[in-house]
Amino acid sequence: MKAILEFNLPDDQHEFIMASEGEAMNSVIWDMDQWLRGKIKHAPDSVSDDTLEAYQECRDQLHELLNLENITLDK
Numbered sequence: 001m002k003a004i005l006e007f008n009l010p011d012d013q014h015e016f017i018m019a020s021e022g023e024a025m026n027s028v029i030w031d032m033d034q035w036l037r038g039k040i041k042h043a044p045d046s047v048s049d050d051t052l053e054a055y056q057e058c059r060d061q062l063h064e065l066l067n068l069e070n071i072t073l074d075k
Contacts, residue, residue: 029073036062040052040056043055
């Protein structure tokens, strides 16, 4: 199976960039999710509960936004 995307440049420049950089954007989001996970999982005892809750809230929001768009970060 093949899929061919065609763009009328320069009119469709934004759409072309979004399509061609999708893998990099997915990677950045995955890295951010893993960074937040690490901050939560490996937090030193000196980190306040408020800080941990803020990290978790950010990670939950990221996942909610991804779910709304049916985006998965499975690698």
